[in-house]
Amino acid sequence: MSGSKLMAALSGFTVLGLYSGMAMSSKYNLPEPQTPIAQQIYDQHMMALWICLVIFIGVFGVMGYSIIKHRKSVGYKAANFHHSTAIEFIWTTIPILILVAMSWPATKTVIEMKDTSEADVTIKATGYQWMWGYDYIQGEGEGISFYSQLSTPQDQIRNEATKGQDYLLEVNNRVVVPTGKKIRILMTANDVIHAWWVPALGVKQDAIPGYIRDAWFKVEKPGVYRGQCAELCGKEHGFMPIVVEVMEQEKYTQWVAEMQKSASAGVVNTALVEQSSGKN
Known part of the structure; x- marks a missing residue:
């Protein structure tokens, strides 16, 4: 990796780290949680945002790279193919795994939210x-x-x-x-x-x-x-x-x-x- 690319990557991680640290106090975010349930809601909210950010960077990064690197003006010709079973399996499996990973803690939180027994x-x-x-x-x-x-x-x-x-x-x-x-x-x-x-x-x-x-x-x-x-x-x-x-x-x-x-x-x-x- 070249020096400029390394610097860009480090800068990106620094910005993300600062954002994560400031998120709790931001008026645009959820308020600081004061109960166990509120903390779980906040954590899952942040996890979902990070997953969305990674997907956004991955999808638009690949799309942007492909558009620029494989443009017609530099001599690339459009590929001619119909489908790939392996690719279709991958892009079906990955979203399912992501949804399961997100729904598991969410389900536990919902069950805990409904437990109003033994109230003081x-x-x-x-x-x-x-x-x-x-x-x-x-x-x-x-x-x-x-x-x-x-x-x-x-x-x-x-x-x-x-x-x-x-x-x-x-x-x-x-x-x-x-x-x-x-x-x-x-x-x-x-x-x-x-x-x-x-x-x-x-x-x-x-x-x-x-x-x-x-x-x-x-x-x-x-x-x-x-x-x-x-x-x-x-x-x-x-x-x-x-x-x-x-x-x-x-x-x-x-x-x-x-x-x-x-x-x-x-x-x-x-x-x-x-x-x-x-x-x-």
């Missing part, structure tokens, strides 16, 4: 036009219920104020879960089809009226992870974000106690109002 906390998410309702129905926090709506100020939406960092991605009530626990999400809808999607958690599931779908995730690192409804559901489809806040266990226990205390106070206040109205 179960939360029901109900889609409405255009907000989410959450009910903690099993595990620590059982009995907590609230609605989660877009909290972006209207003046930002109307372009009358500078848009915030989390424009159209902040809510008034976040879904709060503990670290290190398996969280099962039951999804349904009250009106039309919605979809509960949080990319960093590797969860995307349709919420269908009259049906219960489920998914799960387990996050080890505290943080705030954002998603959106991913099914066109009406004129304000883009205004029903999802925000999941993952807390350390101690903080989560405190949050549960505060929510349950607030709920109890609300019940007491309602009872007092009804009692007062009855006397009048």
